Amino acid sequence: MMTALLVMIGLALLLGIVLGYSALKFKVEGDPLVDKIDAILPQTQCGQCGFPGCKPYATAIAHGEADINQCPPGGEPGMRALADLLGVEPKPLNAECGTPKPKSVAVIVENLCIGCTLCIQACPVDAILGAAKQMHTVIASECTGCELCLPPCPVDCISMVPIPEKVDNWKWRYPVIEIKSLAV
Amino acid sequence: MSLFKFHGGVHPPEHKLKSTAAPIRSVTMPLRLVLPLRQHVGNVAKLMVAVGDHVLKGQLLAAPDGMISAAVHAPTSGTIAAIEERLIPHASGLPDLCITLNADGEDRWGDHQPLDYQAQEKSAVLDALRLAGVVGLGGATFPSHVKLRADDAHPVLTLIINGAECEPYITCDDLLMRERALEIVRGIEIMQYLLGAKHAIIGIEDNKPEAAAAMRLACSQNSISITVATVPTLYPGGGAKQLIKVLTGLEVPSGKLPTTIGVQCFNVATAYTVHRFIDHGEPVISRVVTVTGRVAQPGNYEVPLGMEIFDLVQAAGGTADDSNGLVMGGPMMGFNLPSGHVPVVKGTNCIIASAPALFAPQPPAMPCIRCARCAEVCPVNLQPQELYWFARADNFEKARSYDLFDCIECGCCSYVCPSRIPLVQYYRYAKSEILASDKARQAANVARERNELRLARIAREKEERAAKHAERAVGARAEAGGDAKQAAIAAAMARAEAQKAEIVPQNVTDLSPLVATEIKAIDARRGKVDDRD
Structure with a gap:
């Protein structure tokens, strides 16, 4: 009886020490779940979800403060990936946050630009180049199409242009079988 | 030599005899050539000319941009008429940037010299090949200078030259081997030198005995030892990995390059263009194209790059009445051209005028x-x-x-x-x-x-x-902590104090008790305020 108790207490102590030590030794800095969610989000940094960027939205999802259906640029596939990751039921996108649009880039009409730098300050990825009283221009390859530069522009010289289909971004289509109309 | 077998494969009807009857024919230089800047795998070539420029045959029109890229040259002398988006032979049917060259009819060569490749550094020779626009002409159009760069981590022991040409209808490599075997062997010699490969094997399917015989003869006349191996006809035996398996028994690991097992593979036509460039200084400006199917004179044609495919088909006698479209490549891997008004590019190995009788329309898919x-x-x-x-x-x-x-x-x-x-x-x-x-x-x-x-x-x-x-x-x-300033402040404060002291209150005598108490109360309040300060 006594031996059994001692063995159990000894084991408890030993395992406790091991667990306590490994909790300190292998402590994970930051929240790995936030990073996993952030990796799925499209990094548009558009704020349509109601948070000031993708990382804050990811943090909010991880803490259960936001739903998974608030990201229009991620669209249906993004929402499904989040549902898969978090083990929750997929749900339709929240229309209040906006609707998915074709991927676009901002284009500045250069002869209207007055060089106010307001769009430069608004761009979350520093994709607009320019200086005060100098014409600005968008680095198209870095633009995420977040549309955050549109509201601050005092002369409305920025427009969103959908990316056209070219040979280098063309995709093979899903095979469809043509339906033939039969004579009745 | 002993051969191996790859898994699977099929035996589609060959339809090759139709286009092997006649030798390679040349075509008249068209008046207008359209040269897409994207004729290869990798980065689009960089424009080096402007509209209105007069260029000579073989002149560089677009330079390679980055390592995986290839140059584009003028197939004849003439004037650059336009640089614009035009339809290209691509499965997407989308337009892309092209140079339009109006031929002046003189067909005058620019300055071109043979390259003494053994006297130079290998890297210099490879850079020259990069500027010559040499790409894999089997259809993949991968820039050859990248594959020819010897890598110390993965030395190439075996150089395999692909003359299998397994796809039905296509015979351009067959005819090239029959007629220009010596040139091909010379190209192989150069490639083997550049790669430092120990031996070279030419793989030819056994449905091309004339080509195999011609290559054997050419190899026997050459000093270096090249093995000519006839491999059983089995589609897709001309795939690089399949041919490597058949000839060496080695399998290229998934997601890896053939160099990881010490093998590198090139098409016979690529070897031919390497020879043309090194020994004659001619960049890639033409290729042999099989024109077959429902055309009047099926055969192989030496075609300048940029010639309109419609014109090429006309040169082959035009299409039959029942023809309903053009296929670029073979029937197994090719695609329907969006129109006949697209140019011949480096990857154009075969044009088939299709017809319902040749390729029956696909019946609807069943489960x-x-x-x-x-x-x-x-x-x-x-x-x-x-x-x-x-x-x-x-x-x-x-x-x-x-x-x-x-x-x-x-x-x-x-x-x-x-x-x-x-x-x-x-x-x-x-x-x-x-x-x-x-x-x-x-x-x-x-x-x-x-x-x-x-x-x-x-x-x-x-x-x-x-x-x-x-x-x-x-x-x-x-x-603020400076002494002089502090002293000045103190003096000013002292002066103010003194001034305050000098002030004598007036009208304070003969006051009624009521007024006196009022003043006292006010003074008390003021004192309180001063205290608070």
């Missing part, structure tokens, strides 16, 4: 019956039926984990499918979706990084501003 015939014929040992289910259901990650990207799109699976399912179309769809999502993920990573850098910059600027303000405040206080 998959799980017969696994596709798995039996798959030359890369994949499970095509599983890939089909995953691609069909948009289950791309699963498709990738089943090695979708090892699929060479040879079309054997679709060929044997009893349900006539367009399997390859599903794989192409899945591949391009996966590639697009990978690209989007990369772009997202870049955007995340840029956003993080921006946030860090904003935080740093804020901190710097705060530090500057604090510094300025400390500076002001320190200045």
